[in-house]
Amino acid sequence: xxxxxxxxxxxHPSIQRWIxxxxxxxxxxxxxxxxxxxxxxxxxxxxxxATAFGKTEAAFLPICSRLLATEESGACVLYVSPLKAxxxxxxxxxxxxxxxxxxxxxxxxxxISPGRKREFLKQPSGILLITPESLESLxxxxxxxxxxxxxxxxxxxxxxxHSFIGTERxxxxxxxxxxxxxxxxxxxxxxxxSATLGDMSLAASFLRPREGDKVQVIESAAPGQGLKLLVRGxxxxxxxxxxxxxxxxxxxxxxxxxxxxSDLMKTLRGSKxxxxxxxxxxxxxxxxxxxxxxxTERLPNEFWAHHGNLSKEIREDAEAALKxxxxxxxxxxxxxxxxxxxxxxxxSIAQIGTPNSVASLRxxxxxxxxxxxxxxxxxxxxxxxxxxxxxxxxxxxxxxVQTIAMVNLLLARWCEPSGAGRLHLSTLIQQVLSVIAxxxxxxxxxAWSILSDVFTADQGTFLQVLRTLGIRKVIRQEADGTxxxxxxxxxxxxxxxxxxxxxxxxxxxIVAAGKTLGTLPIDRPLxxxxxxxxAGRRWRVVGIDEQRKVIEVRPSPGGRVPEFNxxxxxFHDRVRQEMRSVxxxxxxxxxxxxxxxxxxxxxxxxxxxxxxxxxxxxPNGSETVVFTWRGDRVNDTMSVWFKHLGQIAxxxxxxxxxxxxxxxxxxxxxxMASDPPPDPAVLADCVRNKLSEKYDWxxxxxxxxxxxxxxxxDVSGAHEFVETLVKGHQTM
Numbered sequence: 001x002x003x004x005x006x007x008x009x010x011x012h013p014s015i016q017r018w019i020x021x022x023x024x025x026x027x028x029x030x031x032x033x034x035x036x037x038x039x040x041x042x043x044x045x046x047x048x049x050a051t052a053f054g055k056t057e058a059a060f061l062p063i064c065s066r067l068l069a070t071e072e073s074g075a076c077v078l079y080v081s082p083l084k085a086x087x088x089x090x091x092x093x094x095x096x097x098x099x100x101x102x103x104x105x106x107x108x109x110x111x112i113s114p115g116r117k118r119e120f121l122k123q124p125s126g127i128l129l130i131t132p133e134s135l136e137s138l139x140x141x142x143x144x145x146x147x148x149x150x151x152x153x154x155x156x157x158x159x160x161x162h163s164f165i166g167t168e169r170x171x172x173x174x175x176x177x178x179x180x181x182x183x184x185x186x187x188x189x190x191x192x193x194s195a196t197l198g199d200m201s202l203a204a205s206f207l208r209p210r211e212g213d214k215v216q217v218i219e220s221a222a223p224g225q226g227l228k229l230l231v232r233g234x235x236x237x238x239x240x241x242x243x244x245x246x247x248x249x250x251x252x253x254x255x256x257x258x259x260x261x262s263d264l265m266k267t268l269r270g271s272k273x274x275x276x277x278x279x280x281x282x283x284x285x286x287x288x289x290x291x292x293x294x295x296t297e298r299l300p301n302e303f304w305a306h307h308g309n310l311s312k313e314i315r316e317d318a319e320a321a322l323k324x325x326x327x328x329x330x331x332x333x334x335x336x337x338x339x340x341x342x343x344x345x346x347x348s349i350a351q352i353g354t355p356n357s358v359a360s361l362r363x364x365x366x367x368x369x370x371x372x373x374x375x376x377x378x379x380x381x382x383x384x385x386x387x388x389x390x391x392x393x394x395x396x397x398x399x400x401v402q403t404i405a406m407v408n409l410l411l412a413r414w415c416e417p418s419g420a421g422r423l424h425l426s427t428l429i430q431q432v433l434s435v436i437a438x439x440x441x442x443x444x445x446x447a448w449s450i451l452s453d454v455f456t457a458d459q460g461t462f463l464q465v466l467r468t469l470g471i472r473k474v475i476r477q478e479a480d481g482t483x484x485x486x487x488x489x490x491x492x493x494x495x496x497x498x499x500x501x502x503x504x505x506x507x508x509x510i511v512a513a514g515k516t517l518g519t520l521p522i523d524r525p526l527x528x529x530x531x532x533x534x535a536g537r538r539w540r541v542v543g544i545d546e547q548r549k550v551i552e553v554r555p556s557p558g559g560r561v562p563e564f565n566x567x568x569x570x571f572h573d574r575v576r577q578e579m580r581s582v583x584x585x586x587x588x589x590x591x592x593x594x595x596x597x598x599x600x601x602x603x604x605x606x607x608x609x610x611x612x613x614x615x616x617x618x619p620n621g622s623e624t625v626v627f628t629w630r631g632d633r634v635n636d637t638m639s640v641w642f643k644h645l646g647q648i649a650x651x652x653x654x655x656x657x658x659x660x661x662x663x664x665x666x667x668x669x670x671x672m673a674s675d676p677p678p679d680p681a682v683l684a685d686c687v688r689n690k691l692s693e694k695y696d697w698x699x700x701x702x703x704x705x706x707x708x709x710x711x712x713x714d715v716s717g718a719h720e721f722v723e724t725l726v727k728g729h730q731t732m
Contacts, residue, residue, distance in 0.1 A: 005026065005027055005032060006032075006036075007027055007031065007032045007033075007034075007035035007036065007062075008027060010035055010036065010039055010062075010065075011035065011061055011062065011065045012064070012065040012068045012069070014068055014100070014101050015061055015064055015065050015068070015101075018097065018100070018101075019061070028053060028054045028058070028220070029220055029221050030047055030048075030049050030053065030054060030055065030058045030218055030219075030220040031054050031057055031058040031061065033058075033218045034047050034058040034059065034062065034218050035058075035061065035062045037216050037218065038059065038062035038063060038066075038155070038189075038191060039062045039065060039066065041066075041154075041189050042189075042216070043189060043214055043215070043216060044189055044190040044191070044192075044204075044207055044208050044214065044215040044216065045189070045190075045191045045192070045215070045216045045217075045218060046161065046191075046192045046193075046194055046200065046203055046204060046207060046215060046216070046217045046218065047059060047191070047192070047193050047194070047218050048194045048195065048196045048197070048200060048203075048217065048218065048219045048220065049195075049196065049219070049220035050195065050196065050220070050366040053220050055193040055194075056090065056093060056159075056193065058193075058218075059157055059191050059193060060094070060097060060127075060157075063077055063127075063154070063155055063157070063191075064097065064098065064101060064103060066154055066155075067101075067103050067126070067127075067154070068101060068103070072152075072154065074123075074125045074152055075125060075152040075153070075154045076124050076125050076126055076127070076128060076150065076152055076153055076154065077126070077127045077128070077153070077154055077155045077156075077157065078128050078130065078150070078153060078155070078156045078157065078180075079127060079128065079129045079130070079156075079157040079159065080130060080131070080132060080135065080156065080157065080158050080159065080173060081129060081130070081131060081159045081160065082131070082132075082159070082160050082163045082164065082169070082339065083131070083160075083339060083341065084109045084110065084111060084131060085312075085315070085316075085319075085341050086159065086160070086339060086341050087107050087108075087109055087129045087130070087131065088107065089341050089342045090129055090159070091105055091107040091129055093342070094127055094129070098126070098127070103126050103127065104119070104120075104123075104125060104126030104127070105126060105127050105129070106119060106120040106126060106127065106128045106129065107129045107130075108120065108128060108129065108130040108131075108134050109130065109131045109133075109134050110133070110134065111312070120149075121142075121145075121149070124148075124149045124150070124152070125152070132169055132172050132173050132176060132500075132501070133499040133500045134499070135176050136172065136176065136434060136498075136499040136500075137499045139176070139179060139434055139435075139437075139438045140434055140437045140438060140493060140498070140499070143437065143438030143439060143440070146180070146183045146184075146438070147183045147184055147185075150180060150183065150184050151184055153180075153184060153188050154188070154189075155188065155189050155190070155191055156177060156180070156188050156189070156190045156191070157190075157191045157192075157193070158173070158190065158191070158192045158193070158207065159192075159193045160193065160194070160195075160339050161192040161193060161194035161203055161206070161207065162194045162195050162197055162203065162359065162363070163339060164206070165202070165203060165206045165418035166418040166420075166422070168424060168426060168427045168501040168502055168693055168694070169500075169501050169502060170206065171422075171424040171427040171428075171454065171455070171501070172427050172430065172431065172501040174206070174209060174454040175427070175431045175451060175454050175455070177190065178209075178450060178451070178453055178454050179431075179435065179438070179450055182450050190207055190208060192207050195359075195362065195363050195366065196219055196220070196362075197359065197415055197417075197418075198359075198413070198414050198415040198416065198417060199417050200217045200219065201213075201217075202417050202418045202420070203217070203418070204217055205420075206418060209453055209454050210453060226369065226373075226374030226375065227365070227369070227374055227375050227376075227377065227411075228374050228375070228376045228377070229377050229379075229407065229591035230377070230378045230379070230591055230593065231378075231379045231381060231400070231403060231404065231407070231589075231591055231592050231593065231596050232260075232263065232378065232379070232380050232381070232593045232595065232596060233381050233382075233383065233400060233592070233593060233595035233596030233597075233598070233599045234256040234259055234260060234380065234381065234382045234383070234595060235256065235382075235383060235384075235385050235595065235599075236256045236382050236383065236384045236385060237256075237385040256382045257285065257286075257289065257382075258289065260286070260352065260380045260382070261286055261289045261290055261293060262293070263378075263380070264286070264290060264330075264350060264380075265290060265293050265294075267348075267378065268330045268348070268350065269299075269302060269328065269330075270302075270328045271328050271330075271347040271348070272322055272328060272329055272330070272344065272345060272346050272347050273330040273331075273346060273347055273348045273349070273350065274330070274331055274333060274337055274343075274346055274348075274349050274350070274364070274367055274368075275330060275331065275332040275333065275349075275350040275351075275352065276333060276334070276335075276337075276338070276349065276350065276351050276352065276355075276364055277332060277333070277334065277352045277353065278334075278352070278353045278354070278355075278356060279334070279564065280307040280308070280309055280334055280564040281561045281562065281563060281564055282352060282353070283305050283306070283307050283332050283333060283334055283536075284305060284533045284534060284535075284536065284561045284562070285533070285561045286332050286352065287303055287304065287305035287332040287535075287536030288533045288536050288537065288538065288559065288561070290303040290330075290332070290536075291303055291536050291537065302327075302328050302329050302330055303329075303330050303331075303332060303536065304317070304318035304321055304322075304329060304330070304331045304332065304536065305318070305331075305332055305333075305535050305536035306318045306319075306331045306332065306333035306334075306336055306337055307333060307334045307336055308334065308336055309507075309518045309519050309520065309564060310517065310518040310535055311516045311517055311518045311519075313515075313516075314517060314518065314535050315336070318331045318333075319331075319337075319341065319343055322343040322344055322346070323342070323343055323344045325344070331343075332536070335356075335360065337367070338360065338363050338364055338367075339363075343367075346367045346368050347368065347373075347376065348368050348375075348376035348377070348378065349364050349365055349367060349368045349375070349376065349377050349378070350377075350378045350379070350380065351364070351377065351378070351379045351380070352379075352380050353380070353381065353382075353399070354381070354399050354402050354403045354406070355379075355403070355406055356569055357406075357415070357416050357569065357571070357572075358406050358409045358410050358414065358415040358416060358572075358575065359415040359416050361377075361406060361407075361410055362410055362415055365377055365410075379403055379407075381399050381400045381403055381596065381599075382399070383397050383399055383400055383599050386602075391620075391652075392606070392610065392618060392620060392625055392655075393625075393652055393653055393654070393655065395602075395603070395606040396583065396603045396606055396607060396654070397599045397600065397602060397603035398579070398653050398654060400596060400599050400600060400603070401579050401582050401583060401600070401603055402571070402575065402576075402579055402653075402654075404579075404582050404589060404592075404600070405575055405576075405578035405579040405581075405582050406575060406578075407589075407591070408578055408582070408589075409574065409575065409578055414574065416572045416574075416575075421456060421710055422456070422710045422711055423455070423456055423457050423461070423706060423707050423710040423711075424455060424456075424457075424693075425457065425461075425465060425693075425695075425696075425699055425703060425706070425707045426501070426693035426694050426695040426696050426699075426707070427501045427693070427694075427695075428451065428455050428457060428462070428465060429465060429469065429474075429695040429698055429699075430498070430501055430694070430695060431451055431455075432447060432451070432465070432466070432469070432475070432483075433474070433475070433485065433489055433492060433493050433498075434493070434498075435447055435450060435451070436475065436483055436484065436485055436489070437485065437493050441478070441482040441483060441484050442482065442483055443481050443482055443483065444462075444463065444466060444477075444481065444483060445481075447483065448462055456710075461703070461706065464700075464702070464703060465699075465703065466483070468698065468699060468700045468703060469489070469698060470486075471700075472488060472698055473486045473487055473488045473489075474486055474488045474489040474492065474698060475489050500694075501694060502693075502694060503693070503694045505521050505522065506521075506522040506549070507519035507520060507521055507522055507549070508520045508521075508522060508526075508544075508549050508550065508551045509548075509549060509550050509551070510532075510534055510539075510550075510551045510553060511550055511551065511552055511553070512539065512552075512553050512554060512555075513554070517534055517535050517553070518534065518535065520534075520551065520562055520564075521564065522549070526541050526544065526551060526562075527541065527544075528541050528542065528543060528544055529541060529542075530560075531556055531558040531559040531560055532553060532556075532559050532560060532562060533559040533560060533561045533562070534553070534559075534562065537555070537559075538555065538556050538557065538558060538559035539553035539554060539555060539556050539559060540553060540554055540555075540556035540558075540559075541553055542554050570631060570632035570633055570636075571631050571632050572631045573630050573631040573634065573717070574631075575631065576628070576629045576630055576631055576653075576654050577629050577630075579629065579654055580612075580629040580654075582600075583603060583604055583607040583612070584607070584613055585604075588600065588601075612627060616628070616629075616725055617662065617665065617666065617669075617725075619661070619662040620657075622659070622660075622661060623657060623658060623659050623660070624657075624658045624660060624661065624662045624664075624665040625652070625655045625656075625657050625658075626638070626655055626656045626657075626658060626665065626669070626725075627654060627655045628654070628655060628656060628721055629654055630717065630718075630721055631714075632651060633712060633713060633714035633717065634714050634717045634718050634721060635651040635652075635653075635655075635656050636651050636712050636713060637683065637712075637713045637714050637715055637717070637718040638651075638656045638718050638721075638722075639651050639656055640683045640684070640686050640687060640713065641672060641678065641683060641718060642656070642658055642668060643686045644678065644682070644683055644686050645668050645671065645672070647659070647660050647664065647665070647668055648660075669722055669725060669726055670726055672718075672719070672722040672726075673719075673722045673723045673725075673726040673727075677715050677716060677719040678715060680706075680709035680710075680713045680715045681702065681705040681706050681709050682705075683709065683713060683715065684704075684705035684706070684708040684709040684712075684713065685701070685705050687708060690704050690705070690707075690708040691704075692708075692711065693707075
């Protein structure tokens, strides 16, 4: 080693030999700091660092040292990952580490053969790599064996912790970890691997609910990578040709889409890159267009599509191309390549459209700039051309301004905190059914003692959930108080989809010449002889089997991008407030190209023209635009609040658009400010379509209102905004 290392000499001699064999001259700072905390089993640990900064080794070098200790013979470690692909990747890494250590490595997910799974069941030692869904299956189908399987459990490792925080899947994982400790009768040290977040205390509270202050957070102090930035602006000046024939090319919005693709082709060809788009439809559009440019110019196609609806084989082909050092490759992808799957060194990142969050942008950037090279980020923003029908939001160039705001916050090392306070009643229902299946029956008191530590619902809400499930014949209660699965509950738990906490929509399988290309949601129907762009290539539908849910396709010269489910998440207050600062500022960011500079200049002119530096309310014909400069939770609350008062309004980004004249809008705002903050559940009752999560359909209306309010509304934030607005209200 280059310098004395206390951590190195605490590791098992076999681990020291492995480090020497890798040619390492020193341990990285996170690896040095983590060793003592893990070897001492002193409690829970979060290891936070950018991608490729050695988080996995920081955890598993000391973990394997413990597994090699004589007194720990036959012990096991549980590694939980959000992705099957990441388990496959980490399994290969663990094999390379453990092959000479005689430590067994057991990957476990839906694609792993039963024979390999039986190896762990027969001798539960070594490292078990598993997804939350497969862990749920263990609880449901082998509940009586859980205590024995994990009786020698040393650690639980949670990879990509940041991807779980604030989600239904994360709530499921928290519950599973609590149930695991309940089964073996003792706490187990939890080690989480995470990207660096803005507030690591929130991550600590997630890892160990109610005891986050006891979690040790180890953040890498390694020097930050350099960063090269470019934001390119484009004007959309035309409209798609809606009268074109089916075989004609997909319309490309006056050439702005083609201009983006041309720049991607010019700057990315010949190297390794990732191009992130905000939807699977956008992935298909650009992968297809880039492939056609290569074909036109008679060049090898280096561009691959990668998203969740593509088959595993197609995704793995794209990943293999990225890993192959002998050839250039660029993947056009959604967030599927945002997490830590090993794809080798990537030269640059491109982002088409405004990023979904600052945290996501930071995670994506971590894929670039390894081995001492700066990270490179190119962002492509398309703004509509202005005409007499343009809205004030269009005039303010909000797509570009929001992108600038998010880049500014990224440079300031800020990112969104996790959502707290959600009830997660859908996942609570899943976990209630799961613990009943695990134990073959359970009393409400026992179920509450297991689940109450990780769910924010109070005991009254918990009992209301049980009563609702009883009414719907999902569960029933015996005379001695034991809860059992009823008819509907047996069907739910018995279905293979039960193990996931998120909705898995019914889908068609797309097949070409016997090979599965991927899937399409069943609510996005196709007709025979229609054209389709999928996996970055063009196809014609030649047959649809409704019974088997199979769409047969063959290559075709024409195609259209299909629609997929899914959309953007909510933007944070801080992002919208930074947008206002950008519009009020005078400096021109150096990372903008000429068109982006022009667009920002136009936006600032309009911001000044409407006097938005000192006012928030702008009349717009028969409508009124209320600029909140707040996040989507506040704006959604405002929209529902206006509806509660008899007016129609909608969240339009940085503002709320009210379909009423200015005087009526102001009167409603004054009433909001003078009244006490409304009950969130009362506001939620005004919303008709509140179903969102997997088991929301089992909730009664009061529970659905409470769940929706916890997920979508920020009444205190909205009331604080309205009070401030009314006090300082001015008009034109």
